[in-house]
Amino acid sequence: MQDNGLVGFFEQFLTKTSVFTNKAALQAQYAPGVIQHRDTQITQVANVLAPCLKNERPSNLFIYGKTGTGKTLVTRYTTDQIKNVAEQRQLPVKIVYINCKLKKVADTEYRLMAQLAKEFGKEVPPTGLPTDEVYRIFFSALDKHKQTVVLILDEIDQLVGKAGDELLYNLTRINSELQQAQISIVGISNDLAFTDALDPRVKSSLSEEELVFAPYDALQLQDILRDRASIAFRPNAVEAGVIEKCAARAASDNGDARRALELLRVAGELAERQNMDRIALAHLDIAEETLEKNRVLEFVRIQPKQHQATLYSILNVCAQKSGVFTGEIYDAYQKVCAQTKLRPLTQRRVSDIIAEFDMNGLISAKVISKGRYGRTREIRLAVPPQNCAQMLQLLQEGLALA
């Protein structure tokens, strides 16, 4: 393209009216001024946590709900209000929010403790110290002042999955050892069956209070979307029916508000890129496809080499026939390794990698018994064929295959 052509493009880009006025309102981190359809939950959380303002220890609280049902939003909103009141009146209340899913932050016992210590002003090295030591540092920092601490552990199931429930046991018991401070725990999980696997002692003390967030229904999602859309888009930028359709999609998909907002945002971006001044229904369809495709491709792209090699083998073998077994994949995988000078992993490990892909929904791998001919996984692809070609290409580049 010629320079002046490009300049023209940019100038046009700047002057043209965008469908967006504030795109941030559709992003996940955005905190809306008003939270729709969660009044009862807000009240309940507030009721449970309010005692901390009177310097009493609030009950531990456990919040369940599927993704995108507003658990985090409600909790953060409520605790922010508490924080405000506490600040105004100079009350010794501290709210600590930790997302246990964040890699390298709080996904193990050590890291959680280190993160907590950091919240109380004690930097802890990322490794090198015994865990007890970090625990001790946190403990002494916590107990230094008379204060009430509300510790919010988001995605707590992830933490327990990796670090075990002993950690939670210690945390719930910590109050009996504290002299000055007191602590209560708010656990947030989107795995409803999570507590079943928990040690009964931990379970009972952690869920002194319980709260379940039901998924939004289509009408509620509509309200939410309309509210956000009115902030995010120029007036009249959304065609009639778009919001309704978007809400309906998300409602049938577990009532995930986050997905719905993302869908709307991508649809908006599409409309903008096409120089349209309104978002049409057609944009939604395309948005849904691109969203899914990008999700898959991005996932594939960031996989480690060994995983990529395994996936490459799966794609190749599955392209020839459907219903493939672990052994065949492993044979193909070994060949791929030979070609790429990759050190082949054991079948044990590859088996686990296949299971991981199954978890991530890239393939479906069902354990079946073939009777006399053994027991294995029956593997088939779970991505649409038109995406496979792109995945293959991506993998070939990633693995530097001819």
Add this chain to the structure above:
DNA sequence: AGGTATTCACATGAAACTATTCTCTGAGTTAGG
């Protein structure tokens, strides 16, 4: 025919190992007084 014992090809679990990153500690070294 009907019943039960085998057998396959992995699945699944647990423990141990490897490599990397990082701290802490104490011995040895150096430089200044």
Add this chain to the structure above:
DNA sequence: TAACTCAGAGAATAGTTTCATGTGAATACCTGT
């Protein structure tokens, strides 16, 4: 003698390997009719 350097011991963690045990049903093998 104080400050500095540096190697070695220990930790945490991710990713594997090694070893051991489990498993569901198609087949092989009996048994009695």
